[in-house]
Structure formats: structure tokens, C-alpha cells
Amino acid sequence: MRMEHIAYSVEDPAKVAQWYVKNLGMKVVRKMDDRPWMHFLADASGSILIELYNNAKVKVPDYRGMDPLLLHLAFSAADITKDRDRLIAAGATVADDLVTTPAGDQLVMLRDPWGLAIQLTKRVKPML
Numbered sequence: 001m002r003m004e005h006i007a008y009s010v011e012d013p014a015k016v017a018q019w020y021v022k023n024l025g026m027k028v029v030r031k032m033d034d035r036p037w038m039h040f041l042a043d044a045s046g047s048i049l050i051e052l053y054n055n056a057k058v059k060v061p062d063y064r065g066m067d068p069l070l071l072h073l074a075f076s077a078a079d080i081t082k083d084r085d086r087l088i089a090a091g092a093t094v095a096d097d098l099v100t101t102p103a104g105d106q107l108v109m110l111r112d113p114w115g116l117a118i119q120l121t122k123r124v125k126p127m128l
Helices: 014-025 081-090
Strands: 006-007 027-031 038-044 049-053 073-076 093-100 108-109 117-122
Touching: 014 027, 014 038, 014 081, 027 093, 081 093, 081 108, 081 117
Parallel strands: 006 049, 073 117
Antiparallel strands: 027 038, 038 049, 093 108, 108 117
């Protein structure tokens, strides 16, 4: 077996998807134009998917109220400070600014305009 996707319940899947496509290089691979308005997004590699949806059966979590260490979506960044600044200009906010781990990896924790945590990583040795 291999993982297909991870899903996030959000208020407005179409708007969130549009922001991720424009600012994080993702691509819509499937969408539904009526509730639950699911949008499946692929990363640049085409091998990792996220689903954004809004199902009336469940309440959208309070992502802003959650510590980003509980749940975040991580993206590798070639130039972590440039990408951080670009995403902030596009509406993201800083949750935890640039840190360097003992292993030398650089990390930044942001929140997208809807409060979902996004981590930017620059690894000394890429994991994928």
C-alpha cells in the first residue's frame, strides 16, 4: 500500500485551493463544484496529494487555535527566507520564524490566510 492523500476540512475549499496553486506550486487534479466542494491538489512532484473539502456533517477545525506542531503541511524550500517573505506578501503569517535545528535543517512555520499551518523546510540532506 502507499499513501494517496491527506484531507483538510476548510471553510472555502475553492479559495484555499486557488491560494495553494498560486503560491505553493500545487495543481488541481480533481474537483467538485458542489458540496463538499472537494479539491484534490498535487504537489510539484505529482506524487503527494492533499484534499480540501467542506462537509456539512463536520465542523471545520479551529486551525488558528491549534498549535502548529499538532498539524502542519510541510514544503521544501530552496530559498527559505525568500519563500517565507513571498508567502507573507500573499497573506500568510508567521507562527514561528526561522530556526536552525542541531542537524542544520532550517525551518519556518507559517499560517495560510485561513489559519492552516505550513512549514517551510530546507534540509541539509533532503528526505525525499
